[in-house]
Amino acid sequence: MTVRALQKISVARNGVGAFILQCKKMDFHYCDWAGSSKGMNGFIKSLLPKFAAAHPQIEFTVSPRPAKHPVIIAHYINGREKAVCVRNMEPFEILKKAELLRDASGEKLRRVTKPVSSINESVRGIWSPYHGEGMRV
C-alpha cells in the first residue's frame, strides 16, 4: 500500500509560502567631516528619502559616526546582519549597495548547486521498498 499524504486544505503558516522581505532594518552611518563620507552624505540627502518611502517594511536609522568611514548595516529576520563599507562611493553606487543588502537573505554566501533547496519534507514522502506493489524480478 502506497503511503498517501493527508488530503487537507492548505492553511497559512506564519506566512510561509508568501513573500516576506528578509531585511528588516538598515543603519546608515556617516561622518560630517571626512571626505570618504561625501557620497554617503549626498545619498542620505537626495536618494534615501525615495528609497525609504519605497520600502515601508524596512526600518531605517541614520546616525553619524565621527572619524569613521561610512557604512550600511542591514539586519535580517534570521538574526544575522551584513555590513558594507561605502567609503569614497558616489550616491548611485551606494544605492546599488543598499539594493544588494535589501535583496539579500541574510544567510552566509554559499555556492548553490541544486535548483531547489528547502527545509520542508518532500510532499511525496520517503520511498520505501516494503510498501507499494513491489517489483517483480
Add this chain to the structure above:
Amino acid sequence: MRRLPRLPAPAPCLGPSQIPSIPLRAPAATITSAAAAPTPNPRMNDRRYLSTTPPNPARLKKPTYEFDLDLAPENAPETHTRRQPVPTQFRYPCGRRNAPNPAELDDATYRPAETADGLEEVGSIADWFEKPEHWGYPGGAAEYVRRAVGSFGPVEKVTDPVLLEVLVKRAIVEALVVARSAKGKSLETRAEVEQVFAHTADGVYRLRDIVAVDILPSGSEVATLEKAETTRVWDVLRGAVPSEAAGEKEGKKKRLLQRSLVPLVHARNLVSSPSWDNGWKKAVLRNTVAKFWAVKRIQQLTGHRIPDSKLIGDVTVGAILKMLEEPAKPPKLAELLEAKAAFQDLPNVRVFPRRVTPIDKDKMEGRWKIITRELQERELPIIGTGGYSGPFEKRWVEGK
C-alpha cells in the same frame, strides 16, 4: 651544531672568591682585568653551559676600569659657578628642611610616630602652581597670562567680522601713517611709535576719527594717505600718550594695564553708517614698511598673527581681512535634514543628531535601567572601569 639535551651537573657552590666584589667595593683604585674578570661560572650563562662548544675566553673578558685619583669628584676643581637667580614674580617652593633629630630634642614627651594615622598632611609640590598666590598676582595664572600677552595683543582673538573690519581699517590707516611719515626708521622714532601703539592697544581711542580716513584716493589702486591726513592722524595718536610733566605716570601705567574692547554696537554703527564705503578693501598694500606695521598693529588690536608668506607681492586689504575671518562652519547633515524635513512623512526612518552609543541602544531596548540597578547593587561603576583599566598593579607599586 646539534645540541644534545643533557642533565645539568650540580652547580658548584658560589664561594666568596667567585663573587666579583672588588669593582663594587673598591672606592678609587686601579683595578686590573685579572682581578675584575669573574671566573667562568656555568650557572651564569645557561646557553653556554648547555652547548658542547668550549667557552670563548675573549668574550668573558671584562674591560679594565681605571680610576684616576686626581679626577675623583671630591678632588675635581670646582669649575661651575652658582648661577645668579633670575628676578621673577613667581614664588617657588623653598628648599628642603630636615626635621631635628629626636635624640637632640629636649621634649621628654616626644615620641616618633610609627604610623601615618593622625599626622598632619603637608601635601606635595605637585599642585604648587595651582594656587594663585604663587603666580605673583592675586588673579593667578589668568592674570599672569593677561599681563604677559596683553602687550602683544588680546588674550582671545577677535572673531566678530564687523569688529575685525573696523579694527583692520584702523590698523591699515595707522600703518600707512607710520610708513608715510618715515616714523620708526630710527631707534628714537621707533620707540615713539611703539609707545603710541602701546597706549592705544585696545583700539578704542579716537576710533571714529581714525577709521574715517580714506586710504584709497580716486584713480589709485595702492593704499596711500595724503600728507595732511598723515599729519592729522599722527597728532591724534600722539594725544593718547600722556605727558611726563603732567605727573600722570600712575595713570599711564594703569592705562597700559587696562585693556578694554571696542564695543560691538559702536563698531556696527560705524559699519552701517552711510559714510562707510567698502571701496577701501580693494586697496593694494605694496609698501613693505606699511605691511610690517600693519601686521604688527593687526596682531596688537585683534590677536591674529599673519604669516609673512601670505604677504608676498601685492596684497589687497580685503584679502588680509579674509585671512582673519574664520570661515563659517559647514552645517551638520542632521541639521540639514531637519531643516529640509526630508524624512518627516516617513515613520520608518529615524535620524539621530549624534553617535548612537551602546548605552543609547540599551536605553532603546529598555535594558539600561536594569543594568544600572544591578551595577549599583554590586557597587560597581556604572560608566567606565572605575580606574581598574590598564596596568593598575603598576600604579599600586608606584603608589598612585
